[in-house]
Amino acid sequence: MLEIKEIWKTFNPGTVNEKQALRGVSLTLKDGDFVTVIGGNGAGKSTMLNAVAGTWTVDAGSISIGGTDVTHLPEFKRAKFIGRVFQDPMLGTAPSMQIVENLALASRRGQRRGLGWGVTKEEKASYQKMLRNLDLGLENRLTSKVGLLSGGQRQALTLLMASLQKPKLLLLDEHTAALDPKTAAKVLELSDRIVEENHLTTMMVTHNMKDAIVHGNRLIMLYNGRIVIDVSGEEKKRLTVPQLLELFSKVSGSDEADDKLLLS
Amino acid sequence: MLNLINALPGAVSQGLIWGIMAIGVYITYKLLDIADLSVDGSFCTGAAAFVVLFTNGVNLWLAMLAAVLVGMIAGLATGLLHTFCGIPAILSGILTQLGLYSINLAIMGMKSTVAVNITDTATLDKLLVSLRFVQDVAKGERPLYRHPIFVVGIFTAALIAVLYWFFGTELGCSLRATGSNPNMARAQGINTDFTKVLGLMLSNGIVALSGALLAQFNSASEINMGRGAIVIGLAAVIIGEVLFSKLFRNFALNLLAVSIGAIIYYVVIQAVLAMGMNPNYLKLLSATVVAVFLSVPYWKEKYMPVKVKTGGLQDA
Numbered sequence: 163m164l165e166i167k168e169i170w171k172t173f174n175p176g177t178v179n180e181k182q183a184l185r186g187v188s189l190t191l192k193d194g195d196f197v198t199v200i201g202g203n204g205a206g207k208s209t210m211l212n213a214v215a216g217t218w219t220v221d222a223g224s225i226s227i228g229g230t231d232v233t234h235l236p237e238f239k240r241a242k243f244i245g246r247v248f249q250d251p252m253l254g255t256a257p258s259m260q261i262v263e264n265l266a267l268a269s270r271r272g273q274r275r276g277l278g279w280g281v282t283k284e285e286k287a288s289y290q291k292m293l294r295n296l297d298l299g300l301e302n303r304l305t306s307k308v309g310l311l312s313g314g315q316r317q318a319l320t321l322l323m324a325s326l327q328k329p330k331l332l333l334l335d336e337h338t339a340a341l342d343p344k345t346a347a348k349v350l351e352l353s354d355r356i357v358e359e360n361h362l363t364t365m366m367v368t369h370n371m372k373d374a375i376v377h378g379n380r381l382i383m384l385y386n387g388r389i390v391i392d393v394s395g396e397e398k399k400r401l402t403v404p405q406l407l408e409l410f411s412k413v414s415g416s417d418e419a420d421d422k423l424l425l426s
Numbered sequence: 427m428l429n430l431i432n433a434l435p436g437a438v439s440q441g442l443i444w445g446i447m448a449i450g451v452y453i454t455y456k457l458l459d460i461a462d463l464s465v466d467g468s469f470c471t472g473a474a475a476f477v478v479l480f481t482n483g484v485n486l487w488l489a490m491l492a493a494v495l496v497g498m499i500a501g502l503a504t505g506l507l508h509t510f511c512g513i514p515a516i517l518s519g520i521l522t523q524l525g526l527y528s529i530n531l532a533i534m535g536m537k538s539t540v541a542v543n544i545t546d547t548a549t550l551d552k553l554l555v556s557l558r559f560v561q562d563v564a565k566g567e568r569p570l571y572r573h574p575i576f577v578v579g580i581f582t583a584a585l586i587a588v589l590y591w592f593f594g595t596e597l598g599c600s601l602r603a604t605g606s607n608p609n610m611a612r613a614q615g616i617n618t619d620f621t622k623v624l625g626l627m628l629s630n631g632i633v634a635l636s637g638a639l640l641a642q643f644n645s646a647s648e649i650n651m652g653r654g655a656i657v658i659g660l661a662a663v664i665i666g667e668v669l670f671s672k673l674f675r676n677f678a679l680n681l682l683a684v685s686i687g688a689i690i691y692y693v694v695i696q697a698v699l700a701m702g703m704n705p706n707y708l709k710l711l712s713a714t715v716v717a718v719f720l721s722v723p724y725w726k727e728k729y730m731p732v733k734v735k736t737g738g739l740q741d742a
């Protein structure tokens with residue numbers, strides 16, 4: 163479903179701020195794979211997801227989604243294949259537009275937008291049903307501006323939006339990190355549900371090792387712009403946090419201080 | 427005072443015409459979140475194109491259409507400078523505005539004023555609006571439906587209706603999403619470069635239409651007629667917002683508020699002039715008023731913090 167081949171990305175090349183954020187990352191995901199991505203601050207997790215989403219083009223390497231080479235496609239064209247939820251709840255929705263308008267925008271992801279109505283009557287009814295399923299009390303606030311919602315409500319809405327037009331790939335970048343623990347757990351649970359119901363191929367970045375182990379069928383760890391750990395199947399199911407830490411210090415050759423950093 | 431009351435219908439007419447320009451500004455400033463300074467130039471471009479074509483015998487409606495089209499081309503220029511060339515929006519607008527000064531002069535045959543000869547009654551009768559009509563209707567020499575307030579009012583209503591429809595379409599929604607959150611828009615597959623260019627073209631087309639109407643009203647196109655248009659537009663948008671935001675929640679009504687804002691602005695300016703202010707200070711007054719109104723939201727936020735929201739799922 164997703165094939166990343168040897169991608170490289172350097173930020174601010176030729177300046178004092180030069181940063182090699184991705185150094186030859188390769189990753190192949192099968193249809194329905196749910197991979198969790200961990201790694202310390204600055205390891206390149208967000209950069210990898212941005213590379214796939216097309217925020218900018220990579221310096222070298224190639225990316226294909228569902229058999230289509232997207233390496234040189236601009237972000238808005240790749241959006242056809244990709245659903246995204248960002249770390250910052252502000253990023254995923256249009257705050258000055260209504261809840262239904264946001265959903266309607268998302269349901270047309272990857273389609274030509276013409277002079278038909280932006281939101282149809284039938285749509286409104288079906289969105290109401292979906293929002294009732296979310297159980298956030300949003301079903302009676304269809305015409306409220308999204309800017310009035312809480313961070314958790316927005317992330318849940320963004321998740322729903324990402325799945326409306328079934329994406330080939332769902333990218334979740336620490337999408338619960340800005341929420342309080344209780345809300346985070348709820349949004350995470352919702353993510354699981356949506357991924358399962360729609361059988362979505364998913365990449366989820368998290369800083370929580372336990373979440374990384376519990377969710378999904380595969381786990382990768384990035385370090386210094388490279389994938390250093392890649393476990394899946396039975397091996398992943400049996401994984402524990404201490405084992406993961408040990409594994410990490412072995413591959414990175416780092417000491418305990420780094421492990422602490424990783425856990426933070 | 428009597429003077430002012432006598433001048434009121436004319437002032438309201440002009441306010442309505444500027445209101446159309448302000449609706450154009452609303453599209454870029456409020457919906458696209460771009461302060462587009464090209465309008466100072468494209469307002470005159472519309473006026474110049476109209477007057478030159480009309481005085482050369484082109485059909486009035488065709489001349490108006492041409493005015494709108496050249497306005498849209500001006501918007502296209504700003505849009506491409508911003509998206510294709512990566513120049514910040516404000517600077518793109520300034521560059522277009524500067525370039526348009528020469529272009530406007532060229533359109534007007536290198537003259538700073540081109541007049542419509544309204545001493546010729548046949549020509550005058552063809553115009554949609556004219557200051558003369560205000561007097562003629564008052565004297566009973568022309569039917570009431572020829573009054574500029576009525577005619578420009580119809581234009582404004584039709585424009586609001588069309589925009590209300592457009593911004594409810596898929597394309598219109600994608601434009602609003604671009605202004606609201608470009609990041610989200612791209613993630614939803616919207617080509618934000620395209621929507622920005624489209625919005626700038628739409629806006630400048632409307633501004634040029636307003637210029638063409640004002641040229642008819644004043645029976646002349648003048649090279650400086652658009653100077654400060656952006657400030658008048660912003661003033662109208664802000665006055666409309668301050669006065670009606672609690673009352674009007676619907677998009678069409680918001681546009682109406684902009685139009686009313688422009689009328690209020692224009693009438694107040696006329697009143698200040700009638701009280702004997704030196705017209706040379708007019709621009710300073712406008713700039714001050716807009717600066718104050720633009721600062722209000724910032725001060726409000728800074729000195730009157732709102733209650734902190736928590737991030738729970740259920741609380742909004």
Ligand SMILES: Nc1ncnc2c1ncn2[C@@H]1O[C@H](COP(=O)(O)OP(=O)(O)OP(=O)(O)O)[C@@H](O)[C@H]1O
Pocket residue numbers: 173174181182183201202203204205206207208209210
């Ligand atoms: N747009 C950018 N411009 C310049 N440098 C960038 C940019 N994006 C990321 N970087 C740099 O690339 C490196 C990798 O960043 P990235 O955001 O991918 O880390 P991360 O693994 O997501 O970390 P975190 O856990 O903090 O989110 C960092 O050193 C970062 O400063």
Ligand SMILES: [Mg+2]
Pocket residue numbers: 207208209335
């Ligand atoms: Mg990150």
